[in-house]
Amino acid sequence: MALARVEKPRPDTASAAAPEFSFRRYLEDLERDSPADVIHVKQAINPSAFEATAVLQRLEECNRYPLVMFDRPLALNGKPSAFPLVSNVYATRERCARALGLRPEQAYQALGMEYARREERRIAPVVIDQSAAQVRNVVRRGEQVDLRELPIVRHHRMDGGPYVDMTPVMRDPDSGAYNIAFLRNQYKGPRKLGIHMSPRHNWQIARKYEEAGRPTPVAIVVGHHPAFYIGALNVSAFGEDDYEVVGSIAGQPLRLTPSETWGADFLVPADAEMIIEGEIAPGVREAEGPFGEFPGTYGPQRVRWVINVTAVTHRRDAMYQDIFVGHRDNWVLGAFPKEGSIFNRIKGVVPTVKAVHLPTSGVGRFHCYISIDKKVDGESKQAALIALGACDFVKHVIVVDSDVDVFREEEVLWAIATRVQADQDVDIIRNVKGATLDPSQTDDILTAKMIIDATRPVRRPFEVRIDVPRDVVARTDLEKLIGREQLARIGL
Amino acid sequence: MARIFWVVCPGCKERFYAHYEDFRHKPWKLRCPFCELEFAQEESPRIDE
Numbered sequence: 001m002a003l004a005r006v007e008k009p010r011p012d013t014a015s016a017a018a019p020e021f022s023f024r025r026y027l028e029d030l031e032r033d034s035p036a037d038v039i040h041v042k043q044a045i046n047p048s049a050f051e052a053t054a055v056l057q058r059l060e061e062c063n064r065y066p067l068v069m070f071d072r073p074l075a076l077n078g079k080p081s082a083f084p085l086v087s088n089v090y091a092t093r094e095r096c097a098r099a100l101g102l103r104p105e106q107a108y109q110a111l112g113m114e115y116a117r118r119e120e121r122r123i124a125p126v127v128i129d130q131s132a133a134q135v136r137n138v139v140r141r142g143e144q145v146d147l148r149e150l151p152i153v154r155h156h157r158m159d160g161g162p163y164v165d166m167t168p169v170m171r172d173p174d175s176g177a178y179n180i181a182f183l184r185n186q187y188k189g190p191r192k193l194g195i196h197m198s199p200r201h202n203w204q205i206a207r208k209y210e211e212a213g214r215p216t217p218v219a220i221v222v223g224h225h226p227a228f229y230i231g232a233l234n235v236s237a238f239g240e241d242d243y244e245v246v247g248s249i250a251g252q253p254l255r256l257t258p259s260e261t262w263g264a265d266f267l268v269p270a271d272a273e274m275i276i277e278g279e280i281a282p283g284v285r286e287a288e289g290p291f292g293e294f295p296g297t298y299g300p301q302r303v304r305w306v307i308n309v310t311a312v313t314h315r316r317d318a319m320y321q322d323i324f325v326g327h328r329d330n331w332v333l334g335a336f337p338k339e340g341s342i343f344n345r346i347k348g349v350v351p352t353v354k355a356v357h358l359p360t361s362g363v364g365r366f367h368c369y370i371s372i373d374k375k376v377d378g379e380s381k382q383a384a385l386i387a388l389g390a391c392d393f394v395k396h397v398i399v400v401d402s403d404v405d406v407f408r409e410e411e412v413l414w415a416i417a418t419r420v421q422a423d424q425d426v427d428i429i430r431n432v433k434g435a436t437l438d439p440s441q442t443d444d445i446l447t448a449k450m451i452i453d454a455t456r457p458v459r460r461p462f463e464v465r466i467d468v469p470r471d472v473v474a475r476t477d478l479e480k481l482i483g484r485e486q487l488a489r490i491g492l
Numbered sequence: 493m494a495r496i497f498w499v500v501c502p503g504c505k506e507r508f509y510a511h512y513e514d515f516r517h518k519p520w521k522l523r524c525p526f527c528e529l530e531f532a533q534e535e536s537p538r539i540d541e
Contacts, residue, residue, distance in 0.1 A: 301510035
């Protein structure tokens with residue numbers, strides 16, 4: 001089985017006018033436009049001794065979620081790393097909105113909607129020469145590679161070691177389509193990583209190679225414009241090319257270049273900060289983990305695959321990007337791209353759907369709040385079933401009326417409190433494919449799903465919400481009545 | 493989540509857990525996340541399952 005040749009990408013002719021699609025450009029813009037969003041840690045810290053995540057934890061305990069750049073991290077070899085470490089990029093929806101070219105005030109329903117709109121398009125990538133690809137400013141191959149030069153992060157106390165936790169790219173040997181996914185990669189040696197895969201798209205690709213007795217090519221993208229990673233979280237079907245989806249989410253063709261290891265048979269993002277290339281050896285397994293995972297619990301130690309690293313390429317002054325897994329950085333990023341997809345699927349059947357939210361209280365995946373302008377009874381359950389079918393992460397669906405703001409959790413819980421009778425409005429669906437990392441599951445694959453219909457019934461009279469007359473509220477001038485000084489005292 | 497079992501490292505005595513179907517009663521060596529010791533599960537002073 002040979003790697004399929006690339007057909008779809010075209011030579012780079014039109015992208016000269018497009019804005020630079022790079023992580024550094026995003027950071028420059030963010031620091032200029034929203035300096036409160038960026039914190040620099042100028043002191044030396046050791047990321048492999050929890051000193052990076054300890055900073056993020058302290059900030060989290062103060063309910064603060066800035067992007068944090070560690071200017072002087074130590075590498076795994078204990079020496080100052082040449083690569084600044086950046087984390088917490090995705091910890092606010094506002095920064096994610098900026099990544100897609102939206103305004104911060106569009107960070108809620110509009111963000112999911114815009115993602116959904118873009119996800120329906122495809123923008124083919126373009127291919128540039130290796131000589132023009134900044135990610136190849138520095139190329140290290142074979143014995144020249146030493147992962148100990150990187151500021152690889154050890155995140156949580158029981159983690160099996162430092163982990164690279166950005167996105168491996170794999171290529172389906174049958175269709176040639178590329179798949180991008182966030183997967184954990186444990187440092188195991190200067191040219192060796194462990195990799196954990198759940199039975200999803202990259203797992204299917206690796207299984208095909210392994211069944212043919214061939215190594216699986218893999219390229220880990222360790223830093224790129226945030227829209228690259230946001231685009232990678234689409235829920236398109238297996239066989240869809242994620243490079244095309246990323247282009248559509250970013251609003252411009254993704255620039256690719258031949259990899260160092262496989263040349264034009266495996267293209268990698270040309271504007272990334274760093275690429276780690278390697279091959280998953282067929283039939284080889286080792287102990288991997290535990291690892292602090294997205295639910296905020298440790299995934300157990302597993303018997304998992306091994307990547308033999310073949311090359312590392314990077315920009316001359318590359319930055320090393322990391323995700324604070326199991327925290328807002330991970331939860332926000334996992335939420336809104338799915339919100340858009342779920343919204344689109346529901347809208348085809350329940351056209352009055354108003355909004356979809358995967359809140360951080362459900363780790364951006366397990367809880368799904370849907371608001372609809374219900375016209376007939378039963379629509380709420382139909383919408384819920386579509387959400388459950390559209391994304392196997394979603395476990396608990398709560399459907400509310402359109403007078404409830406799904407982005408205000410207190411309102412959703414109010415709707416449950418006042419519009420739900422548990423014996424009539426709660427449904428449990430057993431033995432559905434779930435998420436292997438959900439600690440509550442009693443089976444490796446199967447889970448139970450729950451639908452809470454917190455909408456008002458259509459076919460019988462129902463009490464309405466209390467409300468102060470809107471016209472009076474609208475004409476009430478707080479500054480005039482209370483005074484600027486008192487308003488400032490309460491933070492207004 | 494699949495079934496897990498807690499194990500005590502025979503070297504540093506710290507506890508961690510592993511995937512039951514992957515490891516329990518199988519020849520794979522466990523690797524302590526705290527001291528990096530690789531050991532057979534029979535060497536563990538305590539296993540909770």
